[in-house]
Amino acid sequence: MPAATDSDSALSPVKLSRLSKRGVLLGxxxxxxxxxxxxxxxxxxxxxxxxxxxxxxxxxxxxxxxxxxxxxxxxxxxxxxxxxxxxxxxxxxGQTRYRARITRPRPAGTLALPGDAAALRQYADPVTKAVMVHDPHAQTLTVLLEVKHSSFVLLDPGEQERRVQAWGRVLATGCRSGRIGRLQVLERAIPDSGSGLAQWWAEQGSDDGSWVAETYKALIDQAGPAGERHISTISLSLDMKAAARQIRTAGRGLKGAAEVLRQEMRTLITALRAADLEPSDWYGSGELAIMLRGAYDPEVSVALDRAGGLGEDLASAGPVAVEEFWDRLRTDSGWHTVLWISEWPRSLTYPGFLAPIILAGGIRRAFTLLCDPLRADQAARDVRKRKTEHISDQAQRRRIGQIEDATQSAELDDVLQQEADLVSGHGSLRYTGLIAVTAPTSDELDAAVSAIEQAAVQASCETRRLVGQQASAFAAAALPLCRGL
Structure with a gap:
């Protein structure tokens, strides 16, 4: 067997496409x-x-x-x-203020969420026991699970490269299907209640009453609540319009849509395991309710984690009060601001470049990556359209004597590279990166946002605070429901 060379274990840098800033005419x-x-x-x-x-x-x-x-x-x-x-x-x-009507129960099967998310319905899948969230307006059906994985930054370069290639194959499954409307990767940093350490000690420790055991338990009681947990979830959204024929074949309605979505769920589970990721069981209504409640009421999340069995009713998992401001959002016990990653690294970068944002300590935040798969024919049409527009703009600038700058040339190079990738058989995904920052007070929120913005600079990313739409942006960034903007 030949020995591995340095090139086999090297981590390959990549260049991300720029966000096109080309206008209709001359920028x-x-x-x-x-x-x-x-x-x-x-x-x-x-x-x-x-x-x-x-x-x-x-x-x-x-x-x-x-x-x-x-x-x-x-x-x-x-x-x-x-x-x-x-x-x-x-x-x-008055649409920037929301107050839950306690004395008026919500319609059966709905999620207690504000704004346009109030139309969402829950469907309990009898086969997988998962809760599926139906959006009657967007015609989507969404399901989610939690994914556990080893620390990527601690792996050697060769293993990191292999994991990156495997994750690419996971994303490729969504592009090839044609029925997936959106894939959402949500990574949350939340305070640790200490239940994880306590559970590990109960299962792995030796509580023999000795001085060492008592000291170890005391350390767990003190250090556990002061720690931080990172939870990663993947949400899968079925486009019921694109899958209309398969849904009719499977029985029509939500029952048929659930059958089609189960096929995509099995495919995703297989791809995740092949990528050395550990998927959990699909979330039921209880896990989703706790997740939604913790997003709007961050102070209660630790108590719910410790209590166990409480707060697992989706009918009451929404916020009691929400007030939206121009550049921030206030909910039950937290202040939130959503940042949009408006520019990814422009130069060659290595996987793991988001580590300064993901590993920023002492800040409660949720990082969301919305992945919208494009069908091969749609992606090809989009690339051809942008290529034609760029070439037409070049001709127009030469005609009027305007000098072409490096940014316009770089955007055209990105379009040509995307065209080459499509010809090679690769899929196309449209990415949107959002960061929801949470703090107990408005002043602490400003400090946390400044820290995240500095972390984004270290990651070679440019962030912009979304204004005038913080409520919908928070639903897209902090909730695992595949919501868009």
């Missing part, structure tokens, strides 16, 4: 083009009218020109208008 978005057209029309109209009409028309074309070209937070003012108007409208209608 300008549709809103900017329409606003500039309005400004030009008003200016020309004022000039043709002559006299003081040009001065009067300045009241129209000057503000239009200003909001079209002046950026705030990396975006033109005109692009902020929909966000601001929608926020003001929701505030006037």
């Amino acid at each position: 300008l978005s549709l809103a900017q083009l329409l606003t500039l057209a309005l400004a030009v029309a008003a200016f020309i109209g004022g000039m043709m009218a002559g006299g003081t009409f040009l001065l009067y028309s300045a009241a129209l074309w000057a503000p239009a020109l200003l909001i079209a070209v002046v950026p705030i937070g990396g975006r033109a003012i005109v692009e902020w208008l929909p966000v601001g108007v929608h926020w003001v409208w929701r505030s006037m209608l």
Whole structure:
């Protein structure tokens, strides 16, 4: 058997695609083009009218020109208008405040969640005993499980490379199926109640009443609640529209959708085990209820973990009160802010580059990666469309004598690389990274967000705080329900 060479055990760096910032024409978005057209029309109209009409028309074309070209937070003012108007409208209608109606029970089978998530329904699968969450508006059926794994950063480079390749095959299963709407990977850092250490001591320890045993138990009682746990879950969402034919064959309705989803669940379990990951049983209503309750009421999560058997009713697992602000969210016992990873590392990077964010100690946060699989034909059309647009923009810039910068060339190189990968038979996934930061008070939240932003800088990522949509962003980032933005 030949000996392994250094290249066999080397960890391969990768380059992530850039977020395309190309506009409709010459880097300008549709809103900017329409606003500039309005400004030009008003200016020309004022000039043709002559006299003081040009001065009067300045009241129209000057503000239009200003909001079209002046950026705030990396975006033109005109692009902020929909966000601001929608926020003001929701505030006037009282949609930024939620109070649970204690005296009015919720309809049977619904989840006690605020906002548009109130429409979600639960379905208890009689075969796997899993709870499936049905979204009647998006026509999806979602199920989740917990995954245990060894510490990736402590593995040798060769093993890390093998694990990365195996995880790629897990994601490829979602691309090939054509029926998976979304895959969500959620990693949470929460305070440890000490129950894990106590359970390990009960199973593995030797409680013989000696001085060593008593000292060990005392250390567990003191150190356990001060620790931190990392819990990773994977949520699988079935696109009921894409799987309509299979659902009709399996019996129609939620019963048929559950049968189709079970096929995808078995495929995912097999892929996870092949990747040396340890999947748990699929979450039932009790585990999901505790997870939802802990997200909105972080102070009670430790008590629920210790008590066992409490808080396992989905009908009462939602928040009692929610108040949404422009850049943060307040729930029962916590303040939350959601950050969006707007830019992944631009240079070659190694797997594990997110370690500064994932391993940031002393901060309660949830890191979510939303993976939207694209069918091969859809991905090919999207790549061809973007390639054509880039080439057309290049020709337009040459025609008017505009110099092409390095960013535009790098975006075109990314599109060409994606086209080559598709031709080679690889799948295509659209990624969205979200970080939900939680703290007991608003001031502590600002400090925690600053720490996470610094950790993101160390990970060569750029983060932006989402504004005007913190409630929906929190549901997407902190809840394992495959919710989008």
